Amino acid sequence: MKRYITRKEFLKQMGLLSLLIATDGHCFWSKGKKEEKADIRGHVFKNDAPKRLWKWSIEGLHYTTNGKDVQCMVCPNRCYLTPGDRSVCRSKVNMGGKLYSLAYGNPCAIHTDPIEKKPLSHFYPATQVFSIAAAGCNFRCLNCQNWEISQRKPEEVHHSELFPADVVRMAKQGHIPSIAYTYSEPISYYEYMYETASLARAEGIKNVLVSNGYINKGPLENLSQYLDAANVNLKSFDDDTYRRLNGGRLRPVLNTFKLLHEKGVWFEMTSLVVPGYVDKPEMIKRMCGWILEELGADYPLHFLRFFPQYKLNRLPATPVKTLEELREVALREGIHYVYIGNVPGHDAYNTYCHNCHRILIKRQGYYIAKPNIDDGRCKFCNTPIPGRWGD
Amino acid sequence: MGETFDEILKYSPHRIDYVELDPALIKVASQSGLLSPHEQVRIIPTDGRRYIAETDKRYSAIILDLSEPDTFQINRFYTKEFFGKVKGILRKDGILSFSLIANPNYLSEVRLKKLSSIFNTVKKYFDNVLLIPGEEIYFLASDGKLATDIPRKLRRRSIATSYIDGFYYGNVTEERIRSINESMNPHEPMNTDFQPRVINIMFAEWFKKYGTSPHWFIATLIGTLVFYLFLIKKEEYVLFSTGFAVMGVEMLILFCFQVIYGYVYLKVGAIISCFLLGLLPGALLGDKWKKRGKRMLIKAEAGMLLLLMMYLIWVTFSQSTIPESVFFLFGFTFSLLCGLQFPVAAEIIGEERSPAAGLFAADLVGAGAGTLAVGTLLIPLLGIQAAIISLFLIKAASTIVILKA
Numbered sequence: 001m002k003r004y005i006t007r008k009e010f011l012k013q014m015g016l017l018s019l020l021i022a023t024d025g026h027c028f029w030s031k032g033k034k035e036e037k038a039d040i041r042g043h044v045f046k047n048d049a050p051k052r053l054w055k056w057s058i059e060g061l062h063y064t065t066n067g068k069d070v071q072c073m074v075c076p077n078r079c080y081l082t083p084g085d086r087s088v089c090r091s092k093v094n095m096g097g098k099l100y101s102l103a104y105g106n107p108c109a110i111h112t113d114p115i116e117k118k119p120l121s122h123f124y125p126a127t128q129v130f131s132i133a134a135a136g137c138n139f140r141c142l143n144c145q146n147w148e149i150s151q152r153k154p155e156e157v158h159h160s161e162l163f164p165a166d167v168v169r170m171a172k173q174g175h176i177p178s179i180a181y182t183y184s185e186p187i188s189y190y191e192y193m194y195e196t197a198s199l200a201r202a203e204g205i206k207n208v209l210v211s212n213g214y215i216n217k218g219p220l221e222n223l224s225q226y227l228d229a230a231n232v233n234l235k236s237f238d239d240d241t242y243r244r245l246n247g248g249r250l251r252p253v254l255n256t257f258k259l260l261h262e263k264g265v266w267f268e269m270t271s272l273v274v275p276g277y278v279d280k281p282e283m284i285k286r287m288c289g290w291i292l293e294e295l296g297a298d299y300p301l302h303f304l305r306f307f308p309q310y311k312l313n314r315l316p317a318t319p320v321k322t323l324e325e326l327r328e329v330a331l332r333e334g335i336h337y338v339y340i341g342n343v344p345g346h347d348a349y350n351t352y353c354h355n356c357h358r359i360l361i362k363r364q365g366y367y368i369a370k371p372n373i374d375d376g377r378c379k380f381c382n383t384p385i386p387g388r389w390g391d
Numbered sequence: 392m393g394e395t396f397d398e399i400l401k402y403s404p405h406r407i408d409y410v411e412l413d414p415a416l417i418k419v420a421s422q423s424g425l426l427s428p429h430e431q432v433r434i435i436p437t438d439g440r441r442y443i444a445e446t447d448k449r450y451s452a453i454i455l456d457l458s459e460p461d462t463f464q465i466n467r468f469y470t471k472e473f474f475g476k477v478k479g480i481l482r483k484d485g486i487l488s489f490s491l492i493a494n495p496n497y498l499s500e501v502r503l504k505k506l507s508s509i510f511n512t513v514k515k516y517f518d519n520v521l522l523i524p525g526e527e528i529y530f531l532a533s534d535g536k537l538a539t540d541i542p543r544k545l546r547r548r549s550i551a552t553s554y555i556d557g558f559y560y561g562n563v564t565e566e567r568i569r570s571i572n573e574s575m576n577p578h579e580p581m582n583t584d585f586q587p588r589v590i591n592i593m594f595a596e597w598f599k600k601y602g603t604s605p606h607w608f609i610a611t612l613i614g615t616l617v618f619y620l621f622l623i624k625k626e627e628y629v630l631f632s633t634g635f636a637v638m639g640v641e642m643l644i645l646f647c648f649q650v651i652y653g654y655v656y657l658k659v660g661a662i663i664s665c666f667l668l669g670l671l672p673g674a675l676l677g678d679k680w681k682k683r684g685k686r687m688l689i690k691a692e693a694g695m696l697l698l699l700m701m702y703l704i705w706v707t708f709s710q711s712t713i714p715e716s717v718f719f720l721f722g723f724t725f726s727l728l729c730g731l732q733f734p735v736a737a738e739i740i741g742e743e744r745s746p747a748a749g750l751f752a753a754d755l756v757g758a759g760a761g762t763l764a765v766g767t768l769l770i771p772l773l774g775i776q777a778a779i780i781s782l783f784l785i786k787a788a789s790t791i792v793i794l795k796a
């Protein structure tokens with residue numbers, strides 16, 4: 001006898017099928033919350049601190065505590081950590097009502113680079129710089145080139161052991177005149193950098209900060225007494241872009257530039273020209289207006305070519321034309337020294353005197369001809385050239 | 392593309408053979424002036440792997456200019472099988488070069504695995520393999536001696552370049568070269584066509600990058616399947632497993648086709664049609680023979696197991712390039728057996744025990760689960776062999792169910 005499927009059976013089968021589809025589909029689509037796309041600023045990691053401190057820990061500088069909770073005051077994130085929490089930058093934890101850094105003496109990258117690589121074009125050209133990094137970062141840039149160390153916990157990366165005195169000793173042994181805190185974000189290993197910098201200064205070694213500039217006034221003031229130079233990113237001139245692309249805010253970065261200027265630390269500014277985010281001439285115009293008003297025309301500005309990286313690996317590289325156009329805008333606005341980076345062989349690697357426009361430093365990559373600078377002045381027109389040029 | 396030729400032409404080679412699979416790319420490049428005609432350059436519009444297998448020419452240098460091996464289509468240029476063939480068409484002391492993405496400042500665990508796997512795979516065929524850590528990691532492989540001081544070599548031949556002249560000494564220091572070459576792990580398994588170790592690693596990297604993990608997906612898929620299997624009847628499992636296996640085999644055929652031929656998109660329609668075409672004669676035959684009952688069902692099961700076994704043997708021992716038609720025929724036969732099973736199973740089970748909708752649902756859920764499990768988990772995470780073995784086991788279980796019924 002024929003028997004037809006009953007309504008109940010039909011509903012049961014359909015129900016099962018939908019359950020299967022819905023649950024598995026959920027795995028694909030559950031992640032994309034709307035507000036995350038708008039603002040990618042990092043969050044504190046609740047209960048993520050390790051059970052015990054390790055050998056490469058030190059009590060943090062610049063923090064407040066009520067005996068239980070702590071608040072780090074190093075950068076504008078001002079992480080408020082209850083016991084057992086880990087900071088936004090992943091390298092600080094609250095252990096028993098005290099703030100500890102887990103990034104002290106455990107660099108995950110150690111290299112000797114040309115100073116031009118930082119990039120610094122007006123700071124003792126053709127010298128070497130001993131460069132170190134420990135894991136962590138207070139930003140979340142979608143295009144991070146170093147995400148494997150910046151977006152990792154100190155315990156997750158393999159590292160060497162090099163305490164501040166060892167760093168200074170190694171630089172000295174190699175006759176390397178300066179130390180750079182670079183690659184990841186040195187503000188997240190502030191204590192390690194601060195101590196190394198103070199020891200380096202005592203030994204006559206220069207200190208170079210390569211950073212996103214997202215730091216509070218007090219810690220920067222303290223650090224700047226030992227700083228000789230900095231390359232600080234000015235990632236865009238738009239607070240919204242800072243939130244969406246970098247997970248930070250613009251204002252504190254601008255304050256960093258003002259403070260470095262005030263303290264007499266030599267610095268250069270870098271903007272990575274990410275297509276669709278940081279390539280609007282109008283924005284660059286506004287940026288230059290602010291620079292001229294607050295810092296003057298002398299600090300060099302570097303426009304770097306973007307290459308597909310990290311989460312922005314589907315974007316094209318910046319067209320060289322765009323970089324040239326932005327450079328033109330900046331020069332026209334009145335910035336004296338505007339460079340293009342990541343385009344080997346480009347003329348905008350050279351330094352041209354802002355007064356007579358003759359070539360002061362001809363660069364073929366890191367191969368640098370003898371500068372036409374005498375005593376900090378253009379050899380041709382005697383104009384003082386901003387920067388640190390040595391004897 | 393044009394820039395690559397300009398660089399190679401600086402060495403005044405007798406001939407440059409440029410092998411490109413995509414004819415549309417060649418057309419666009421020629422039209423937009425990227426491929427200016429040059430008497431030394433010969434464009435060969437075919438699959439690079441096939442060209443290397445068939446050519447009788449010998450080369451002094453072979454350059455792979457490809458994206459990262461994160462798909463089966465690209466991975467086939469970084470496997471043991473491929474490097475073996477490359478070695479075969481290189482002159483004595485000829486050189487193979489390619490580059491892979493890695494952070495020049497820090498080598499993560501995942502990247503180390505990827506580089507080590509490819510390093511060990513190349514090393515099988517070449518006496519010397521050297522990694523040069525520039526903006527990317529450049530691999531040089533040869534039986535001849537390899538020098539690290541490339542700017543000096545170029546100066547001797549008066550060849551000028553923007554990058555090597557200016558940036559090499561700053562970016563590629565002795566310390567960086569030593570550190571990367573010493574860090575290669577000799578125990579990392581090799582990368583092969585059907586055990587694509589590098590694809591697994593690239594998956595792991597992708598999950599790391601986005602701070603997520605496939606575990607939830609795997610757990611939910613397994614959880615819902617177990618729940619479903621718990622609710623269905625034993626007989627329905629037979630059709631569930633058949634649906635699972637047929638779609639699983641379809642995914643396997645698509646992947647293997649791509650590995651062997653380098654392209655699949657134009658043939659996807661043909662492959663899927665073969666699978667669909669097999670169902671109709673299968674169903675007609677099944678309807679005709681449905682009275683033969685359990686024996687017929689077991690024969691169909693045995694047929695599927697046999698086909699899976701043949702597939703496994705080919706993947707494990709032979710991997711020879713077989714004609715496209717074999718793939719089509721295989722798909723056709725497999726789905727014919729599947730089509731055959733449906734009316735026979737329905738007849739045996741009877742409307743009473745399981746209405747047609749229940750059987751059909753079991754078949755469909757099996758097909759859905761097979762596509763998801765084989766396409767997104769088994770092949771990328773465990774490799775082709777493991778995927779075939781899994782299908783074999785699932786089908787063997789259903790045979791046991793029938794035998795016991």
Ligand code: SF4
Nearest residue numbers: 072075078079087089
């Ligand atoms: S330095 Fe780190 S711990 Fe301190 S406020 Fe910034 S993100 Fe938080």
